[in-house]
Amino acid sequence: MTKAERRELQERQRAEKASGKTGSAAPSTPAAKKGRRGSLAEGLSTPGSAQKGKETKEGVSGAVGGGGGEDAGKARGLRIFSHFGLPKPITSHKGEIHPAIVRLGLQFSEFKITGANARCIATLTAFKSVIQDYVTPPNNTLSRHLMTHLSPQISYLVAARPMSVTMGNAIRQLKLEISGTDIDLPEQDAKDALCDKIDNYIRDRIIIADQVIQDTAGKKIKDGDVILTYARSSVVEKVLLQAHSDGKKFSVIVVDSRPMLEGKNLLHTLSSHSIPTTYLLLPSLPSIITEATTILLGAHSLHSNGAVYSRAGTAMVAMLGKEYRVPVVVCCETYKFSESVGVDGFSKNELAPINKFSTPPHSKSPQSLLSASTNENPYLEILNPLYDLTPPTSITAVVTEVGVIPPNSISSIPLALGRNMI
Amino acid sequence: MASDIQNYANQRIVEVLASKLRRRQVVGSRNAAIETTLVLRQVVSKARFSNIDQLVDIIRSVGRRLVEAQPKEHTVGNTVRKVLHHIREEYHTAVEGTAAATKKEDFSISRFVSQGQPRKQNIPVPKSEERTTTLRENDPDDPDSFAKGLKPVLMEAIQDVLDELETVYDNVSKNARDHIHSDEIVLTIGHSKTVEAFLKSAAHYRNYTVIVAESSPSYSGHEMARSLSSSNISTFLVPDSSIYALMSRVNKVILGAHAILANGGMFALTGSLLAASAAHAHSTPVVVCAGQFKLTPLWNLYHEYGALDFSDPSSVLGFEEGDLVDKVDVINPYFDYVRPELVDVYITNDGDHPPSSVYRLIKESYDDDDHEL
Numbered sequence: 001m002t003k004a005e006r007r008e009l010q011e012r013q014r015a016e017k018a019s020g021k022t023g024s025a026a027p028s029t030p031a032a033k034k035g036r037r038g039s040l041a042e043g044l045s046t047p048g049s050a051q052k053g054k055e056t057k058e059g060v061s062g063a064v065g066g067g068g069g070e071d072a073g074k075a076r077g078l079r080i081f082s083h084f085g086l087p088k089p090i091t092s093h094k095g096e097i098h099p100a101i102v103r104l105g106l107q108f109s110e111f112k113i114t115g116a117n118a119r120c121i122a123t124l125t126a127f128k129s130v131i132q133d134y135v136t137p138p139n140n141t142l143s144r145h146l147m148t149h150l151s152p153q154i155s156y157l158v159a160a161r162p163m164s165v166t167m168g169n170a171i172r173q174l175k176l177e178i179s180g181t182d183i184d185l186p187e188q189d190a191k192d193a194l195c196d197k198i199d200n201y202i203r204d205r206i207i208i209a210d211q212v213i214q215d216t217a218g219k220k221i222k223d224g225d226v227i228l229t230y231a232r233s234s235v236v237e238k239v240l241l242q243a244h245s246d247g248k249k250f251s252v253i254v255v256d257s258r259p260m261l262e263g264k265n266l267l268h269t270l271s272s273h274s275i276p277t278t279y280l281l282l283p284s285l286p287s288i289i290t291e292a293t294t295i296l297l298g299a300h301s302l303h304s305n306g307a308v309y310s311r312a313g314t315a316m317v318a319m320l321g322k323e324y325r326v327p328v329v330v331c332c333e334t335y336k337f338s339e340s341v342g343v344d345g346f347s348k349n350e351l352a353p354i355n356k357f358s359t360p361p362h363s364k365s366p367q368s369l370l371s372a373s374t375n376e377n378p379y380l381e382i383l384n385p386l387y388d389l390t391p392p393t394s395i396t397a398v399v400t401e402v403g404v405i406p407p408n409s410i411s412s413i414p415l416a417l418g419r420n421m422i
Numbered sequence: 423m424a425s426d427i428q429n430y431a432n433q434r435i436v437e438v439l440a441s442k443l444r445r446r447q448v449v450g451s452r453n454a455a456i457e458t459t460l461v462l463r464q465v466v467s468k469a470r471f472s473n474i475d476q477l478v479d480i481i482r483s484v485g486r487r488l489v490e491a492q493p494k495e496h497t498v499g500n501t502v503r504k505v506l507h508h509i510r511e512e513y514h515t516a517v518e519g520t521a522a523a524t525k526k527e528d529f530s531i532s533r534f535v536s537q538g539q540p541r542k543q544n545i546p547v548p549k550s551e552e553r554t555t556t557l558r559e560n561d562p563d564d565p566d567s568f569a570k571g572l573k574p575v576l577m578e579a580i581q582d583v584l585d586e587l588e589t590v591y592d593n594v595s596k597n598a599r600d601h602i603h604s605d606e607i608v609l610t611i612g613h614s615k616t617v618e619a620f621l622k623s624a625a626h627y628r629n630y631t632v633i634v635a636e637s638s639p640s641y642s643g644h645e646m647a648r649s650l651s652s653s654n655i656s657t658f659l660v661p662d663s664s665i666y667a668l669m670s671r672v673n674k675v676i677l678g679a680h681a682i683l684a685n686g687g688m689f690a691l692t693g694s695l696l697a698a699s700a701a702h703a704h705s706t707p708v709v710v711c712a713g714q715f716k717l718t719p720l721w722n723l724y725h726e727y728g729a730l731d732f733s734d735p736s737s738v739l740g741f742e743e744g745d746l747v748d749k750v751d752v753i754n755p756y757f758d759y760v761r762p763e764l765v766d767v768y769i770t771n772d773g774d775h776p777p778s779s780v781y782r783l784i785k786e787s788y789d790d791d792d793h794e795l
Contacts, residue, residue, distance in 0.1 A: 080607070080671060081658070257663035258638055264743065271749040278751040279739055281638045282662050283611075283693030287730055287755045313663030316696050319703055345667035380651035382659045388667035 081383060084351045095152030098133065100126040105160035111352075114260070116300045116336060117210075117234050120166035121202055123157065127174065128195045135187075142190050143181040150174075162350050165301035165309070165338045173201060205335040209401035210235055213331050214242040217296065217399045220329060225250040225293045228326070230282075230317045232262040233298020235331040237269055240296075244275050251275070253292055257282035257313045259352045259384040282313050285320060295321040297390075299332040303342035304414075306392030306407030308332070312385050315345060318394040327396040330407075334400050337414055345389035352384035435464050436484050443492035451497040451680055452615070455715045456587050458488060458501040463580045466509075472568050474513050477576075481506055485795045494731040494756070496681035496689070496718040499795060501583065503788040504715065508579035510789060516575060586771065590713035591616060593771035595623035601709060601769065606630045606673040609665070609701075612637035612691045613646040614678020616711045620769070621676070622653050631656045633672065635665050637693050639737040639754060662693055666700045675701040677760075679712040679768075684719050684784050686762030686777025688712075695758035698765065707766045714770045719784050719793045722759050731756040 104126045107113045113122050134149055136142045154171060177197045181190050213235055221227060221243040227250055229236050240252060252270055254277055256263030270277050280288060295317060301309045308330050321328040392407035439461050442448045448457050465484050471477040485502030594616050602608060602624040610617050610632060621632060632650055634657060636643035647659040675697055680689040688710060701708050735752035762777035775783060
């Protein structure tokens with residue numbers, strides 16, 4: 001059918017409904033507003049924290065077994081750490097969950113997909129197929145109903161692993177796009193338009209942004225430099241590879257730590273490109289920090305006060321870098337910016353499941369790990385926090401796709417970009 | 423004479439300990455110190471000497487041999503210095519009787535500065551001719567008479583050193599409850615036996631929580647966490663990476679030391695510097711528990727790379743990472759150098775001391791002549 005025919009059809013449908021709405025222009029603004037407000041609330045805190053709180057109580061008391069209530073000191077210990085989200089196996093969910101989301105949830109909870117960028121791209125890609133498979137039920141418009149369809153999918157993902165800031169930002173943007181969809185648009189066109197928007201978001205805010213960061217940060221690498229990096233950040237990896245392919249001669253020190261030991265992946269990539277590398281675990285860092293000329297770090301998200309929320313251990317690398325006067329450069333795309341202010345890595349964090357990373361890689365001691373004895377000993381608990389917060393004072397500069405900026409100017413970037421871009 | 427001393431240093435028992443040290447079969451500062459004392463006791467009991475200088479030379483040569491075998495086990499040298507100090511003290515008491523003790527010195531700043539030694543070792547060494555005691559050095563008739571007379575007190579002196587080493591944990595932890603209060607959160611790293619005893623002793627009086635950082639790549643924190651929790655101390659085991667994130671809730675960082683240096687800094691388990699720096703960034707007090715046998719008359723102001731001791735890389739990056747092994751440099755040091763500014767107090771078996779007064783303790787424990795063995 002032609003466009004005119006389709007429009008006619010829709011016009012007829014709308015006339016048939018005719019229940020509450022009168023015009024097409026009038027409802028669009030309140031809908032957008034409502035969508036935005038709702039998305040803000042949902043994206044930022046509500047589902048995440050509520051879910052987290054619930055999980056924690058169950059998760060921790062489950063982990064301790066019967067030993068929790070007997071001892072006052074114990075109980076206190078538990079209280080302090082009780083806000084750390086502990087992932088639990090996904091049990092119940094309401095609504096229909098799209099298979100792509102189920103799969104993704106599993107990959108998240110199994111830590112098969114990790115890293116802020118990877119998780120964001122994976123989520124958006126999965127949402128694309130959710131949107132494509134979505135059919136607007138009768139007596140509903142896509143712009144109003146699709147969000148209610150997506151909500152359970154999102155909460156399913158959050159149940160699998162607390163949402164990353166990048167996902168929150170991307171989802172908020174998606175909600176904005178959905179609520180702004182013209183109701184006159186035929187369903188398939190609207191869905192295609194949304195998928196295009198998602199593709200553009202991934203391209204503009206992540207892929208292209210990374211390329212710009214590669215060029216910008218690459219300029220900071222000179223021949224003979226020794227770049228120190230912690231764990232593995234996809235952006236840092238790209239920066240290093242780009243600088244190497246530009247013919248720069250430099251070596252890399254990879255610092256790593258449990259629980260995830262992600263640095264080994266970076267080590268494999270770098271050594272396969274025959275970049276000279278040195279590998280050490282975090283405690284050994286002070287003995288080699290003086291050799292480094294620049295510290296390149298990745299970020300999970302960037303708070304508006306310039307604090308960097310990143311893989312646990314980053315804060316110590318940056319701290320030591322500052323102490324020994326080694327410039328600390330954080331590579332971070334602007335879509336990772338978070339509007340909140342962070343002052344303490346303790347108040348917001350996430351725990352890695354113990355059984356995923358419990359075994360030390362090469363433990364010589366036979367009594368290597370206590371995952372078994374956790375249950376027998378009520379006084380012992382294992383915590384694996386995944387993130388920490390680097391204060392802005394230990395960061396020299398942040399490389400974003402809009403340029404190199406000092407951490408205390410972070411808050412001006414979203415304004416400069418236009419608030420709705422974040 | 424020189425060849426005799428050489429023989430002492432090459433004795434079988436010395437040789438055995440030297441090779442054990444070199445092969446790292448004796449590890450841990452207290453173990454090394456105890457083994458050294460035992461060897462010295464053996465050496466002294468068998469030694470033939472007719473004056474104090476010969477005895478000191480013998481002990482020194484043995485000490486030099488042991489220190490050369492493993493220069494990074496600082497307690498070996500410390501123990502030798504301590505034994506020498508005790509022996510000289512006993513010798514002085516023996517030859518002087520009570521004369522030295524009663525000798526009153528008038529105090530004046532100039533005397534204090536010029537002598538630099540606040541205590542006992544300033545007793546002027548008397549010439550042997552003036553001696554009135556039965557102890558006679560260099561007796562031509564009976565060269566062994568000096569040794570025979572002195573040996574019992576020497577054995578006692580060495581036994582004192584040994585006793586101090588054996589009771590060191592109890593004495594360090596005897597004031598533990600003054601340092602740990604109820605409901606505190608204490609962070610420690612790795613497995614230091616002194617810290618373990620200290621925490622367990624505090625647990626008799628206080629209800630508190632310990633966070634143990636596991637301290638890779640040895641992961642000795644696991645053993646520590648297990649031991650503490652089995653004494654009913656609420657224990658949380660965390661990876662090293664989360665020290666900074668948790669530090670804002672920690673009331674006190676308690677560390678062990680490998681050697682305490684003359685400037686008040688210390689060599690300690692790898693990771694100590696990170697923990698201490700993180701504590702410094704959060705203004706959290708850092709408490710170090712260590713016996714006084716770890717006091718070392720040594721300076722390390724610059725944290726030289728060469729001052730470190732490196733362990734084998736396989737525990738960091740093992741052979742299972744096959745293709746990486748020959749492409750990647752792996753660094754795995756045993757120790758960190760922690761600057762004195764990062765330490766708030768040393769809790770020793772003989773009182774609590776700030777880093778700034780460590781030099782005085784060293785002056786009191788060892789004789790200046792022995793700093794170079």
